[in-house]
Amino acid sequence: MTKTVRNLLLAVLALLPATVAAAPSGEALAFTCAGCHGTDGSSVGPSMPSIAGMDPEVFVDAMKAYQADKRNATIMNRIAKGYTAQQLEDMAWFFARQRLHLVPQKYDAALAARGKILHDKHCEKCHENGGRPGDAGTLAGQWMPYLQHTMDDFMSGKRDWPRKMKRKVDAAIAEDGKQAIPALIHYYASQH
């Protein structure tokens, strides 16, 4: 709650410099992302994540990680390096204000049911409301191939785990073995 208030204040502040400085607006910058991430950040391409409604801090953190080649990117690192910190902030606020439109995906109902139990037990604390847009990365409704790529990167050490996440994932795997990650992915895909 306090974080929401703080974010709203930040949003107001973020608008100020954009109106004064001669630079592309957050909207203009964000429009250039749509060719890969869908109009206003709702992706219809299974390997590209939706970024509509994304928490602005998560967005900026992700882009800074790409700039520093700290994620297993093929292309996003090259693109992220084209923007200033202010521009990333402006884009972040544009996407934070967009409504997320999700596309139904095929998923395995039994796996998804198991995934929900694992999620509630291990992941819900950070990825609140089943992983809907919030303080952590959006999981609910994200495309399965994207989620699979992301988990592959964490598991193979090509992307640093956020604080506590590795412990949580290890616990889920200890509980359900090889099925844990597919179960979680099918659960997130089942939500739209």
Added chain:
Amino acid sequence: MTKITRRDFIRSAGGVAALGAGLGFPHLALGAARRVVVVGGGVGGCTVAKYLRKLDPTLAVTLIESKTAYTTCFMSNEVLSGERTLESITFGYDGLRRHGVDVVTDTVVGIDPVKKTVATAGGREFGYDACVVSPGIGFKWDAIDGYDESVSETITHAWNAGPQTRILRRQLQAMRQGGRVIIVAPPNPFKCPPGPYERASQIAMYCKYHNPRAKIIILDAKDAFSKQGLYVEGWTKLYGYGSGNSMIEWVGAAAGGTVESVDPSTLTLQAEIEAFQGDVVNIIPPQKAGAIAFAADLVDGDWCPVDKRTFESKRYKDIYVLGDAASAAKMPKSAYAANSQAKVAAAAIVARFLGREPGDPTFVNTCYSVVGEDFGISVAAVYTLDAAHNSIEEIPNSGGVSPANASPEIRKREVSYAHSWFKNVINDMME
């Protein structure tokens, strides 16, 4: 009481209300919406139509296109390998209609920049407050002796996807075992700089399974090409490039790759040093802006000069030219570039209608090529305006091509990104 009326007014004016509040809407006061006529239903035309309506739902946007559906040239090389059908890259305009765009099937034959009207072959006339021209490319039919529009029905260019793509596919399927495919690549600048090399790759991908002794020769009017290092890496890994048994051979300009004439009866090409005879010949001719750009006097040489801040024509006020036809160096003539430019033009037109200065533009280009099974490569760039030189410049230390010798996992991901990009760019331009 006054407050309620005002609120209702703002609501009726939709998304522009926030921008325009206080300035007044002269066109609304007169009871007539501002009219924008868009010429051409490709990436540039569709995107600008959709985004104009998105930025200002009060605008009357008419898009005029001669075909009832758009077949994308991007991904059409996958039709040649058999990875996808022509139908899977053909899209109707109902999505744009749902956005409130009036889509008219007709051919534009003239634009009167004084009367501000657009005339069509069907005898109709459309008045405009702003006109956006996005006609794509035309071909220089007189560049190669013996090659013209009628010959291209058998010796295809297939550089605007459609019936010619299907003809080329059938020719490849009918080719004798161990036959020879010749692709003639054009000089710069042309639509889709990596396209001829992706085409060679996709044809090799087909031949590897169906005609393993076939050869593909690229005769090129240039000494270098887009993503060359990555293509060579892929060709070496997948098609034996560089070995005596390579499926693909590239003959650059210095090695005599420039083609001077063609004999359609024998499928023989006379290049600078020697003659080449093929079983299937594909000639991608040198290019210029699409026909309407010439009819409407929007060109300077082969392409249309524009103000890079807005994409307004340098030749006539209130006419905007974007996509392949525009002279937009250093942006390449790609789908993503046209999509990016269209949004800059849409925002500039809306600002102009509100009596405001257009904002600073920003551009992105991303282009994927699928070299073979599980082998994708890409190039990306972020651009900014250099207003003093009216040029579009890449932002230093950003962009560039995929890393060389990347892991198989990364190459495979780039293929999935290529296909996801295709879905998103289609969605963003016309759904």
